[in-house]
Amino acid sequence: MQQRLKILLLVLMPLVVLFFSLSLGSTGYIGILDLTHYTWMAVQRFWSEMLGESYTDTETILWQVRLPRILLTFMVGAALAVSGGVLQAIFRNPIVDPFSLGISSGAAFGAALSMLIPLIPINLSAFLFGVLAVGITYLVSYSGVRTSLITMVLSGMIITGVFTAFLTILQYLSDPYKLQAIVQWTMGNLHTASWDKVQTAFLPIGGGLAAIAALRWKLNLLALGDQEALAVGVNPRNIKFIIVGLATMITASAVASVGMISLFGLIVPHISRIVFGPNNQIGVFANMSIGGTFLLLIDDFSRAVMPFEIPVGVFTMILGAPLFIYLMRKNAVNWNA
Amino acid sequence: MKELIQIHNLSFSFGKQQVLAELTANFYASELTVILGRNGSGKSTLFNILSGMERLYKGEVLFGSQDRKHIKSGKNSGFRIGFMTQFHQTTFPFTVFDVVLTGRAAFSRFAPSQVDLDLVAENLRAFRLWHLKDKPYTALSGGERQLVLLCRILVQQPDVLLLDEPTNHLDLHYQVAVMEHLKRLVETGTTVVSVMHDPNLALLYGDRFYVMQDKKLHELEEKDPAVLLSTLENTYNVALTDVQHAGRTFIIPKRKPL
Incomplete structure (x- = not known):
């Protein structure tokens, strides 16, 4: 009964927040009634195929500025949260996230590199360097017999450091205008969102999330350990490989489209575990819904409160940390690993 | 023989x-x-x-x-071949039912089927563990965990x-x-x-x-x-x-x- 209510909230919460997020922005507040009116007009337009007709200013703001930003924010939030949850399950380690395994900084370096030397698309470059980073992390921590969780986090930190250093070299080498772009972008920004960006990010993030959702039950098995998977007749190697690849893909696309948002992928999976328990069958969806909604709320907050753009990564930490500490203390999360 | x-x-x-x-x-x-x-x-x-x-x-x-x-x-x-080792620890507090259900992972590719769920229920009942099904595995005593793991191996028949x-x-x-x-x-x-x-x-x-x-x-x-x-x-x-x-x-x- 209570579980049903929670699941209902899981579905409704993002829809409601998505809708109301449209009313907020730097050009001013659009009332609920007006918003409903404009939405209804857009639907009518769509039905009567009169899309060629010119938009009013408000409509342009709503559908060309706010809506793509909202959609991109939601996708990025969902991607980072799901990626974090998946990595925590697979590596049986609640202190792992896309950041601590080196994926984020690898992807950031890849994206910055392609901003500086545009040989391959930013998305692809981010993905390749994200894969490279997590691959090196895994190889360094692989000791032959089994991979120690502590060694993995340690080597992840080292690899993160190395790619951050490379990123600094890139920044040092680039001219002031590109430097500004890279720095702003590494802080995590959403104000550059456009339908183009939404389109570029939709396929890798949407596809990756769908594939992870399809494999979600297997995450429970992997979270028990390699030996326990073998004990019931499943060779964990291939499926681990696929899932880590998918998590890297969605993280890299998120990083490529809005920059680095640190610790988001660590915090949200903990929140959804506290609310829904550790079962990944529901956890994957919980991470999508909570991750997307949470990042959207943070972005709404920064748009509503500040007259100018504050990088979203700043508020993620300032708002996320107290919430996380509160939930952690309240539930007395005690990891004895 | x-x-x-x-x-x-x-x-x-x-x-x-x-x-x-x-x-x-x-x-x-x-x-x-x-x-x-x-x-x-x-x-x-x-x-x-x-x-x-x-x-x-x-x-x-x-x-x-x-x-x-x-x-x-x-x-x-x-x-x-099913096997059960001596030592096992898990990080996440999965429920007993979910732990046993992973024993069927080789049979259903995506979500567990009704057969999988039935076999888990059958085995938990056979060992009189049904009342523990919603308890976190990490909160069980050593002996109870051992039995849960045995059930987990047995559900793959x-x-x-x-x-x-x-x-x-x-x-x-x-x-x-x-x-x-x-x-x-x-x-x-x-x-x-x-x-x-x-x-x-x-x-x-x-x-x-x-x-x-x-x-x-x-x-x-x-x-x-x-x-x-x-x-x-x-x-x-x-x-x-x-x-x-x-x-x-x-x-x-x-x-x-x-």
Whole structure:
């Protein structure tokens, strides 16, 4: 009964927040009634195929500025949260996230590199360097017999450091205008969102999330350990490989489209575990819904409160940390690993 | 009786330290085979080789006519091999039901099917664990966890069941419950090979007995109590005395005079 209510909230919460997020922005507040009116007009337009007709200013703001930003924010939030949850399950380690395994900084370096030397698309470059980073992390921590969780986090930190250093070299080498772009972008920004960006990010993030959702039950098995998977007749190697690849893909696309948002992928999976328990069958969806909604709320907050753009990564930490500490203390999360 | 598992000249070393030396033994289909022996005698190493976790061995291990190294895991392999190790810890507080359900992971690719859910319920009820189904696995006692893990292995309905000290951590009630359940599985055709520490429990339920000593397996002939006694005295390096009851031999250690 209570579980049903929670699941209902899981579905409704993002829809409601998505809708109301449209009313907020730097050009001013659009009332609920007006918003409903404009939405209804857009639907009518769509039905009567009169899309060629010119938009009013408000409509342009709503559908060309706010809506793509909202959609991109939601996708990025969902991607980072799901990626974090998946990595925590697979590596049986609640202190792992896309950041601590080196994926984020690898992807950031890849994206910055392609901003500086545009040989391959930013998305692809981010993905390749994200894969490279997590691959090196895994190889360094692989000791032959089994991979120690502590060694993995340690080597992840080292690899993160190395790619951050490379990123600094890139920044040092680039001219002031590109430097500004890279720095702003590494802080995590959403104000550059456009339908183009939404389109570029939709396929890798949407596809990756769908594939992870399809494999979600297997995450429970992997979270028990390699030996326990073998004990019931499943060779964990291939499926681990696929899932880590998918998590890297969605993280890299998120990083490529809005920059680095640190610790988001660590915090949200903990929140959804506290609310829904550790079962990944529901956890994957919980991470999508909570991750997307949470990042959207943070972005709404920064748009509503500040007259100018504050990088979203700043508020993620300032708002996320107290919430996380509160939930952690309240539930007395005690990891004895 | 059909030989199901054939081990021929099996040797294994950890670095320079040899653990198993030219070990040869046969385990038979639809029998409960018990392996006894001292701590550190190589029982767990043999167990790891049989379960497929350790592959760097010399010699031959056959399941039926297939080499152990060539048996793939999964529901379509020639042998469905389930095994339970001694130590297990988990990071996340999954519910008991979810832990047992992962035992069916080889059968349903995406979401678990109704058959999977039914088998989990059936096995949890058989061990009277149903009331624990929504409890976090991490909050259980050692014995309860052991039983939950056993259920998890059993829901895949294995042809061969390999167990490393299945009655470890269990109270007498559950020790008997587990052994009775294994006995029923053997009667329905499952082959069980189990490492055990309690010789009397082993003698009460086992069909065939081996002791691990000097890096080899030696078969125990139960029929002659005197031979049994001297072999076990030798193996465990303690003075023993035998008790005959209802046509069976039981052994107890002799207490040293103060």
